[in-house]
Amino acid sequence: MTYQAHDTAIIDKGATIGDGARIWHWVHVCSGAHIGKNCSLGQNVFIGNRVNIGDNVKIQNNVSVYDNVTLENDVFCGPSMVFTNVYNPRSAISRKDQYRDTLVKQGATLGANCTIICGVTIGKWAFVGAGAVVNHDVPDYALVVGVPARQIGWMSAYGEQLDLPLSGQAQTTCPHTGDQYILEGQTVRRVES
Numbered sequence: 001m002t003y004q005a006h007d008t009a010i011i012d013k014g015a016t017i018g019d020g021a022r023i024w025h026w027v028h029v030c031s032g033a034h035i036g037k038n039c040s041l042g043q044n045v046f047i048g049n050r051v052n053i054g055d056n057v058k059i060q061n062n063v064s065v066y067d068n069v070t071l072e073n074d075v076f077c078g079p080s081m082v083f084t085n086v087y088n089p090r091s092a093i094s095r096k097d098q099y100r101d102t103l104v105k106q107g108a109t110l111g112a113n114c115t116i117i118c119g120v121t122i123g124k125w126a127f128v129g130a131g132a133v134v135n136h137d138v139p140d141y142a143l144v145v146g147v148p149a150r151q152i153g154w155m156s157a158y159g160e161q162l163d164l165p166l167s168g169q170a171q172t173t174c175p176h177t178g179d180q181y182i183l184e185g186q187t188v189r190r191v192e193s
Contacts, residue, residue, distance in 0.1 A: 015047075018055065036073065048085075050099075054106070068099040068118070075104050078112035078130065085118045105140070107157055114149075125190075127155040141181070141188040154188050156181065164188065 003021035005011060010028045017029070018037035025043045029035065032049030039053060042061040047053070051065050054073035059065065063077050066085040071077070085099045100119035104110065108122045111130035122128065126138045129145035138144050143153040143161060154162040156174040162181050163172050170183045178193035 042079070060112070069102045069104070071104045072106040072108075072124075074107040076109045078110055078114065080113050081110045082113075082115040083118070084116070087118055108138075109155075109159070125155060125157045127159070139187065141190070154181065154183070157190060162188075 002019060003017045003023065005023040006025045008025050009023045012029060012031035014031035015029045016034045018035060018039065020038040021035055022040045024041060027041045027045045029047045030049040033047045033051045035047065035053045036055035036057065038055055039057045041059050044062045045059050046064040048065060048067040050067040052070045054071060056073055057071050057075045059077040060079040062080040064083065066083050068085050069083050083102060086095045087100055089095060102116060102118050102120060104122045105124040107125040109127045110116065111128050111132065113130055114128045114132045114134065116122065117135040120134055120137050122138045123140035123142060125141050127143045128134055128138065128149065132145050132149040133147045134144065134149045141154050142151050143155045144151050151166060154164045156162055157179065158174055158176045160174065160176065164170050164181065164183045167186045168183060172181050174181065180191040182189050182191065
């Protein structure tokens with residue numbers, strides 16, 4: 001098995017692309033990029049040299065994944081969402097030695113038109129709402145929205161909002177999977193059914 005790429009896609013020599021990946025119109029994958037199995041790169045996506053993308057990642061149209069960004073397995077990047085890699089860019093001053101690492105952990109969703117400021121970690125199965133601007137770390141399973149992004153709830157791995165307070169001691173069950181979600185302080189953990 002191999003990957004599929006549209007005729008207009010530019011894949012630089014040296015890029016690593018996993019089996020079953022689908023690369024659509026006008027995509028550019030730089031030579032140092034690593035893309036896992038069964039990924040989908042929508043129209044007009046750019047993947048930088050120092051980018052590591054896990055398996056089953058979906059990157060929708062018009063997304064640029066710049067150097068020093070890591071996307072773990074099962075991440076969803078909504079249309080036209082934005083990553084940065086320099087905190088205080090200036091055209092006249094080269095800051096390529098100041099790139100900050102950004103990590104998006106397994107299963108996280110980054111909604112359409114959201115912006116992820118470099119240097120943050122988005123937790124496992126977290127959900128960033130459309131148009132949010134994330135300038136700080138996001139906990140596992142957290143639901144964040146707004147400018148700047150603030151937490152308003154918790155999400156299941158299935159992708160539904162959980163009936164849990166923002167902090168304290170509580171638990172709930174996902175009606176779709178039967179998984180238990182346990183809140184302890186300001187941290188949620190999942191016990192799979």
